[in-house]
Amino acid sequence: MEYVLTSLEAKEADNYTINELKIPSLELMERAGRGIFNELIKLIDKSKKILIICGSGGNGGDGYVIARYLLNADYNIRVLSLGSHFSNETLINKNRYNGEYIDNLTNDYDVYIDAIFGSGLNKNVDGKYFEVIEKVNGFKGLKISVDIPSGLDGTNGKVLGIAFKADYLFTIEFYKRGLFLNEGMNYFNNVKIIKIGLKFNKISEICKVFDINDYINYIPKREKVSNKGSYGRVALIGGSKEYLGAPILSYSSLASLRLGVGYVNLAIPDSLISLYGLRYPEIMYKRMKDDNDGHIVFNEDDLKSLLNYDVITIGMGIGTSFEVYKIINYLLKNFKNILIIDADGLNSLSKFGVDILKNHLSKVVLTPHLKEFSRLINTDMDELKENLIDILIKFSKDNNLICNVKSNVSLISNGEEIIFNTNGNPCLAKGGSGDILSGIITGVSNKTNDLLKNVALGSYILGRASELCVRKLNENFVIGSDIINKLNDVLNELSISL
Numbered sequence: 001m002e003y004v005l006t007s008l009e010a011k012e013a014d015n016y017t018i019n020e021l022k023i024p025s026l027e028l029m030e031r032a033g034r035g036i037f038n039e040l041i042k043l044i045d046k047s048k049k050i051l052i053i054c055g056s057g058g059n060g061g062d063g064y065v066i067a068r069y070l071l072n073a074d075y076n077i078r079v080l081s082l083g084s085h086f087s088n089e090t091l092i093n094k095n096r097y098n099g100e101y102i103d104n105l106t107n108d109y110d111v112y113i114d115a116i117f118g119s120g121l122n123k124n125v126d127g128k129y130f131e132v133i134e135k136v137n138g139f140k141g142l143k144i145s146v147d148i149p150s151g152l153d154g155t156n157g158k159v160l161g162i163a164f165k166a167d168y169l170f171t172i173e174f175y176k177r178g179l180f181l182n183e184g185m186n187y188f189n190n191v192k193i194i195k196i197g198l199k200f201n202k203i204s205e206i207c208k209v210f211d212i213n214d215y216i217n218y219i220p221k222r223e224k225v226s227n228k229g230s231y232g233r234v235a236l237i238g239g240s241k242e243y244l245g246a247p248i249l250s251y252s253s254l255a256s257l258r259l260g261v262g263y264v265n266l267a268i269p270d271s272l273i274s275l276y277g278l279r280y281p282e283i284m285y286k287r288m289k290d291d292n293d294g295h296i297v298f299n300e301d302d303l304k305s306l307l308n309y310d311v312i313t314i315g316m317g318i319g320t321s322f323e324v325y326k327i328i329n330y331l332l333k334n335f336k337n338i339l340i341i342d343a344d345g346l347n348s349l350s351k352f353g354v355d356i357l358k359n360h361l362s363k364v365v366l367t368p369h370l371k372e373f374s375r376l377i378n379t380d381m382d383e384l385k386e387n388l389i390d391i392l393i394k395f396s397k398d399n400n401l402i403c404n405v406k407s408n409v410s411l412i413s414n415g416e417e418i419i420f421n422t423n424g425n426p427c428l429a430k431g432g433s434g435d436i437l438s439g440i441i442t443g444v445s446n447k448t449n450d451l452l453k454n455v456a457l458g459s460y461i462l463g464r465a466s467e468l469c470v471r472k473l474n475e476n477f478v479i480g481s482d483i484i485n486k487l488n489d490v491l492n493e494l495s496i497s498l
Contacts, residue, residue, distance in 0.1 A: 001214050002193060004175045004207035004420055005200070007119045007154035013173065013200040021199060026089045029058065031196035033065020033093075036146060036170045039192060040066070040113075041073065043168065044142070048110035049076045051102070053132060054094075055116040055150075056083025061090035062146050062172075063115025064097045071099040078102050078109075082116060082129060105132055107139045114145040114164040119154030119176045124161035137165050144168045148176055149187040156386060157184030173198040175209055180409040180420050182385050207389065209420045212464075215457055215494050219260075219447045228262035234311040234442050235286065237327070239268040241294025243317030243344075244275055248432045251480045252316055252439030253283045258487045259443025259461070267306070269294050295319055298326040303334075311338045313442045315345025316435045325352040332360035338445050340365045342438045343372075350375040357399040364401035365445065365455055367438060373405050389418060402455055404441070406434065410459045412452060419456040424463030427475035428483075436480050437462045440487075464490045 005013065018025050044050065052067045054060035060083055070077045078100050086094060114136070116129060125133065133151060136143065143166045148154050151163030157178035169188035171179070173196055178184050223230065234256055238249050253264045266283050268276050269290035276285060286306075289299035296318060306312055312335060318324055325348045331339050339362035341349070346368050349357070354376055357364065368376060374384050377395055384391060388411065396403045397415025404412045410421040441458035448454060465486040469478045 001211070002175055002209045003200075003204060004177050004180065004209055005204055006177055007122075009200065009204045010119050010154065010174060010176060013198045013204070016200055017198045021197075023197060025058075026092060028196055028198070029061045029089050029093060030065055032062045032146075032172050032194060034069060035194035035196060036062065037066050037069035037073075039170055039194070040070070040144070043144075044075070044111055046073075046075055048142075049078075049108070050111040050113065051078050051080060051105075051109040052113040053080045053082065053116055053136070054090075055129075056086045056090060057118060057120075058087060058090065059115050059118035059146055059150070061087065061093045063113065064090065064093035066113065066115070066146070067099060068093070068097045071097065080105060080132070082132065105135055107135075107141075109139075109141055111142045111144065112136050112139065114143065114150050114166060116150035116164070117148075118146075119148045119178070121151065121153070121160060125151045125163075126161060130162050133162050133164050137162075142167055144170070145188065146170060147172045148178065152178050152184060152187055154178040156388075157181035158385075159183050159187075163187050168192070170194050172196060174200075175420075177207065177389065180209075180422055181388060185408055205417070206393075207418045207420065209422055210453070210456055210460065212460075212493065215460060217495055218453070218457065219444065219494075222260070231260055231262035232310040232446050233263040233265070233308075234261050234313070235265040235267050235306050235309050236316065236439070236442065237267040237288065237296065237306075237312065237314040238316035238318045238343075239272060239276065239294075240296070240317055240319040240344075241269075241272070242319055244272065245317040245435070248435045248480065249276065249316055251432060251484060252313070252435045252442070254280055255436050255439030255484055255487065256443035257282055258484060259440055260447070261443050265306075265309075267296075267302075269296050291323075295321065295323065296327070297323045298330065300330065303327065303330055307335055309337065310446045311340065311442050313340040313342065313438050315342040315348075316438060318344045320344050320347040320351055322348075322352055324348040325356075329356050332356055332362055332364070335362045338363045338365065338451065340367065340438060340442060340445065342367045343434065346372045346376060350378075354399075357401060360400075363451055364399070365441065365451070366401060366403045367406065367434070367441065368403070369406040369434065373403070392418065402452055404455050404459060406437070406459075410463075412456045412459065414452045417452070419452065421456055421459035421463060423460060424466050425470055425475060427470055427473075427478035428462070428466050430479070432480040433462070433483070436483055461487065461490050464493070
């Protein structure tokens with residue numbers, strides 16, 4: 001697990017380490033440069049021609065330390081200095097570098113290292129800085145950034161005029177929020193944290209990233225003496241005339257089974273049963289009262305029969321209607337276990353009112369994508385992107401629920417903290433991925449008592465399955481069944497037996 005900090009928090013961590021732990025800033029700069037050097041020598045052989053572009057602040061100082069280490073190791077290194085008014089530590093390290101400088105940027109280097117701006121940049125890039133970044137972005141060669149791609153806002157991930165496009169990013173001590181929000185992930189392909197001993201106070205622990213090590217053996221193995229009732233009963237309510245989606249709804253149900261649930265009941269409109277029945281014989285089907293036109297309607301008897309289930313998930317292909325809204329309202333008031341609301345369930349809440357979320361017996365999980373979330377909270381997308389973290393925390397806390405906002409990076413919050421799920425790839429930008437995620441989360445949500453982490457695990461499993469798919473399949477080719485077929489490989493990686 002790693003923490004994700006704002007630009008201000010990163011600066012406060014620097015100050016705390018310097019002032020309270022008494023580690024000089026010059027020593028921290030040395031550690032950063034040395035740590036990145038140790039990674040660079042794994043990537044670059046000595047035949048390569050390297051250019052480091054250094055600014056005048058702390059990021060540039062890290063660059064000069066890297067340059068000195070590379071020079072002393074007999075690498076072919078040059079420096080382009082863009083600064084004029086250097087910080088004290090940067091000037092010291094500039095003077096310690098005894099290698100060559102260049103005045104004119106040329107396209108004849110094998111490696112370009114960006115040490116221009118750090119995560120504290122708060123104004124648009126212009127002048128010679130803009131020109132240099134624009135030119136290097138167009139050059140061939142390996143691109144590497146120090147701490148953050150120069151020009152990227154470290155807090156919200158917006159591009160400040162222009163930003164350096166890095167193949168590799170070596171970020172110092174902590175991830176920065178801007179790496180994962182808005183345009184951030186478009187500006188690096190690989191990221192590694194370089195530890196230098198920075199510390200911070202408790203207030204910064206709100207945002208974190210989990211990786212495979214946080215999930216290995218997280219879910220208990222199946223007991224030898226057990227039965228299907230030992231592993232939970234779940235129901236997925238969905239489907240309509242407009243959104244038949246038999247395969248997609250079946251994917252959701254099948255994903256739940258693959259993740260170890262004992263019983264899966266697919267609750268569908270009665271008049272559409274022939275379209276769904278026996279598609280997968282492992283899945284049970286429940287006929288839900290409908291309007292004879294393929295739309296589920298509120299019926300208390302149907303819903304009462306589901307109240308003893310462990311998890312109910314509603315919304316996939318169900319259509320937006322007041323009848324759906326009434327069903328959700330009933331479940332919120334009467335169902336005491338985990339209620340997951342997705343897709344048209346969310347759209348029905350947006351249309352008819354989210355106030356019913358404030359008082360509920362259920363343990364509620366919402367799984368909106370960004371646009372669905374903006375509708376839920378009646379907030380413009382631009383404002384949402386600008387303040388997503390604060391808005392998500394407040395919404396989750398005010399409504400006492402867990403909200404998983406889906407994007408290229410998913411953010412999962414319970415109103416107290418946020419888990420960033422950073423894995424996955426663009427093959428998931430295709431219809432059905434969200435339905436499969438709902439099925440996966442349904443399958444793991446009641447495996448432990450930590451519902452927030454369970455939901456985050458669901459996002460991790462989907463993302464990791466997509467990564468395994470594109471090892472052999474073109475990302476344009478991948479469909480839902482390919483994702484489900486990789487779930488077993490993910491579980492084997494996690495060393496869990498569900």
